[in-house]
Structures are given as C-alpha cells and as structure tokens.
Amino acid sequence: MELLVTLYFYKMKHDPKNPTWPDRDRFILSKGHAAPLLYSILAQAGYFPAEELQSLRKMGALLQGHPDLRIPGVEMPAGSEGIGLSVGVGEALAAKVDKRGYRTYVLMGDGEQQEGEVWEAAMSASKFKLDNLIAIIDRNGIQQDGLTEQIMPLEPLAAKWRAFNWNVIEVDGYDYLQLIDAFDAAEMTKHRPTMIIAHTVKGKGVSFMEWSPTYHGTAPSKDKITDIYKELK
16 A cells, blocks of 8 residues: 555656546556555545445446456556566557656566566566666565465565666565655666565554465455454554
C-alpha cells in the first residue's frame, strides 16, 4: 500500500479525468493477484467511484480478480507472472523513440523473479539504457507454495540486479521517507534502469497472517475478520 500511495499521490504524473493522456506516467502491476490494492488506489485517486470496490470479483462486475483494460487507469491485463517487466521495457523504449518524458513503473513479486522472462527483460532494459524505467520488487519472502528461499532461492537478489547493470536501491517498504528518496533518486539516475527492492512482511499487522504462505492467495474466513480489525486498530 505504501509503495502505491507514494507513486500515485507523490511521484507519478497522471490524470484520472484523462486516463489515456499520452504523457502520463505508466504503472504496471505485474503481480496481478494484488489487484485489490491497485483498485483501492485507483478509486481513491478518482478513476472510478469507490462504490465499485464493493462488487469485487462478482459476476459481471468491473473489478475482477486480475486487472484488465476495461478498468480506467489499468495499463496491462495481468495474470501470468513474469510478463510485466517486458511490457514495461516496451513502454519505456517507446517513450525514448517518441521523445516523450513519461516514466514507467513496474511492481513485481519476489517469487516472480524465478521466471526467465524477467531476466530477459532485465538485459534488454540495460542494453537500451532505459533510465525512464523503474521496477519495484515486493520482497516479502513468500510465494504461492511457500518461502521463496526454500522453493527457488533468490539471494543475493540485489547483487544479481547490479550484475545486470541496474541501479539498485533497497528500502523498508513501509517507510514513506525512504520510498520518496528512492523514487527521487531513480528519477535522477541516467543511462540505466532502476530496481527498488522493498522489504515487506506479508500479512503485516495481523499476528496469525504474518509470514504465512496460507494467505498468499486465500482470504481469511469470516470468523477471523473481527480479530483482524482488532489487531489493525
């Protein structure tokens, strides 16, 4: 949440009244299962009425389980992970070719780093010196089936991205000042793309959800809702 709040309400150029404005900054949610996060941000920013959030994943509703292009403010339909950075490379390269000043931001999961297409995109972004491309990894250590370091170890993750000639910045994903500084530093970086590794905790603030792969793609049962509200107050 802090990542997208910083982007949409501090850093990005965008216009909810004109979602296809050619000079808008682009945001790509590569980890499409985090769609409710994006929807809540888009609603707060004014892309569609907040009442739409109540119809999430209902038959025929605008807001489904993964983003799609019917939704104002959505740049890419998401589903299969590993694709978002490639789309981001295309958007950033198009800006260079067309001599436009917009930037492209791509939010990826850490389990997504196990996809080969991510590293093909990483090489391309470096080759074309896409300093208008900023990627973010939500480094929470958990993927669909368990801990990333047990399923397919990612570390040393920062060193891997530096080896691909990316500017790498590591931050506390909940610290607004660190996030602001990181996005500002990315904007100042020339001739290479930036990777922001945001360290987070899945389920943060709810004791039985923290560090639990169970809740990666499963909502808590209704009888747990009251307990969740108590812990988050």
